[in-house]
Amino acid sequence: MLSEKSSHRMRSLCWLALPLFAAVTTGGVVDRAAVANASAISAVVPDLIDSGRQEESVTASWPGYRGHDRDGVYRGAIRLSWEGLTPMWKKPVGGGRSSFAVAGGRAFTIEQRARNEVVAAYDVMTGRELWTNAWPERFSQWMGGGEGPRATPAWADGLVFALGARGELRCLDAATGRLVWRTNILQDSGAKNLRWGMAASPLIAGNAVIVLPGGPAGRSVAAYDHRTGKRLWTALDDKQAYVAPMQVTLLGVPQFLVVSAKRLVGLSLDRRDVLWEFPWVTDHDANASQPIVIGDRRVFYSSGYGTGAAVIELTKDGDRFAVREVWRTIRMKNRQSSSVLHDGFIYGLDEGILACLDAATGELKWKGGRYRHGQLLLAGDHLVVITEEGELVLVAATPEGLKELARVPALDGTTWNVPAFADGILLVRNTEEMAAFDLRADTK
Numbered sequence: 001m002l003s004e005k006s007s008h009r010m011r012s013l014c015w016l017a018l019p020l021f022a023a024v025t026t027g028g029v030v031d032r033a034a035v036a037n038a039s040a041i042s043a044v045v046p047d048l049i050d051s052g053r054q055e056e057s058v059t060a061s062w063p064g065y066r067g068h069d070r071d072g073v074y075r076g077a078i079r080l081s082w083e084g085l086t087p088m089w090k091k092p093v094g095g096g097r098s099s100f101a102v103a104g105g106r107a108f109t110i111e112q113r114a115r116n117e118v119v120a121a122y123d124v125m126t127g128r129e130l131w132t133n134a135w136p137e138r139f140s141q142w143m144g145g146g147e148g149p150r151a152t153p154a155w156a157d158g159l160v161f162a163l164g165a166r167g168e169l170r171c172l173d174a175a176t177g178r179l180v181w182r183t184n185i186l187q188d189s190g191a192k193n194l195r196w197g198m199a200a201s202p203l204i205a206g207n208a209v210i211v212l213p214g215g216p217a218g219r220s221v222a223a224y225d226h227r228t229g230k231r232l233w234t235a236l237d238d239k240q241a242y243v244a245p246m247q248v249t250l251l252g253v254p255q256f257l258v259v260s261a262k263r264l265v266g267l268s269l270d271r272r273d274v275l276w277e278f279p280w281v282t283d284h285d286a287n288a289s290q291p292i293v294i295g296d297r298r299v300f301y302s303s304g305y306g307t308g309a310a311v312i313e314l315t316k317d318g319d320r321f322a323v324r325e326v327w328r329t330i331r332m333k334n335r336q337s338s339s340v341l342h343d344g345f346i347y348g349l350d351e352g353i354l355a356c357l358d359a360a361t362g363e364l365k366w367k368g369g370r371y372r373h374g375q376l377l378l379a380g381d382h383l384v385v386i387t388e389e390g391e392l393v394l395v396a397a398t399p400e401g402l403k404e405l406a407r408v409p410a411l412d413g414t415t416w417n418v419p420a421f422a423d424g425i426l427l428v429r430n431t432e433e434m435a436a437f438d439l440r441a442d443t444k
């Protein structure tokens with residue numbers, strides 16, 4: 001059997017990276033056009049199995065949105081006795097709904113500070129601010145989400161990638177915050193911004209940064225060279241939603257999984273052809289949760305506003321894919337949080353109430369625990385939930401019923417941001433403050 005580290009490395013080599021955001025300069029601004037010819041593009045998505053990538057997969061504790069595989073799973077052991085648990089540190093933070101990327105003992109997030117979007121790096125163990133990179137931009141949506149950027153930064157190859165709420169995409173040196181390149185994905189693609197802003201944390205796949213501007217005429221999905229900012233390719237015509245792209249393997253075929261405003265799509269890595277699609281329409285085009293890949297041929301998806309959830313199954317005949325719906329239910333409605341999969345069961349917030357479904361049949365096993373529109377991660381056999389009110393809750397991940405094991409205060413204010421884990425340290429934030437909790441298994 002593979003060790004935990006080896007199996008994690010194998011997963012990371014399948015697709016490396018994650019969300020992005022905004023940041024800026026304390027010096028001059030470097031436009032991507034100025035560096036477009038800095039290096040030749042040898043391949044769009046090169047072989048990821050090289051020593052540099054293996055090194056990176058070990059170095060990044062939590063390289064972006066919802067972890068290494070964007071599945072909300074922390075694969076280390078955690079402390080289960082929460083008696084007397086208090087923050088290691090707690091401090092004010094700027095506005096926005098970003099989570100953290102973590103690498104090399106540094107946590108990267110994006111915030112709204114006055115009239116600027118700001119990418120900031122913090123020391124994980126102390127909370128000390130290490131550097132900032134800011135530019136003038138301010139986004140606000142009174143109908144939900146409030147003020148500030150939405151997406152989560154991504155880390156890869158010693159670089160931080162950040163996407164602002166109005167489409168500013170920046171690549172920064174992770175050690176210093178120095179601007180490497182920048183562009184605006186909405187302007188590049190001729191796209192209009194979404195009601196709740198750019199929230200789809202971009203993906204790093206090989207040498208490409210994948211983003212979802214939602215432009216017309218084949219410019220809905222875009223890829224940029226991660227070192228130079230040169231645009232490599234574009235695809236699709238869809239209006240986009242608020243779901244981060246993923247790189248997955250279904251029926252043995254590596255592909256990009258994209259959830260747009262109207263459908264789920266499997267996009268080939270090489271030619272960016274549509275391999276398969278499945279219609280998915282939600283009121284206000286508000287698809288915002290991440291899909292879950294179940295086995296090698298099934299995908300779970302859920303959204304709110306009365307839409308519910310479904311599992312679809314893919315089959316393949318030669319090069320042709322077919323899709324069928326396995327089950328559908330109204331008993332899981334992920335409005336702005338994502339579910340997790342554990343031992344054949346799906347756990348998620350059904351419009352704010354924790355619920356458990358059988359992944360094979362869609363049967364509701366139990367429902368209880370009013371955590372409102374918070375977020376959750378899976379760690380071992382337990383769910384780590386942060387409630388909308390800012391409390392941390394430890395829940396057993398079991399289909400036998402709701403078993404809440406511990407609850408401690410964490411943050412003041414409405415909390416919609418996804419937590420992040422870094423070598424046993426849990427990072428949480430909202431639009432007002434952030435905190436770190438030591439959940440390493442050997443601490444008491």
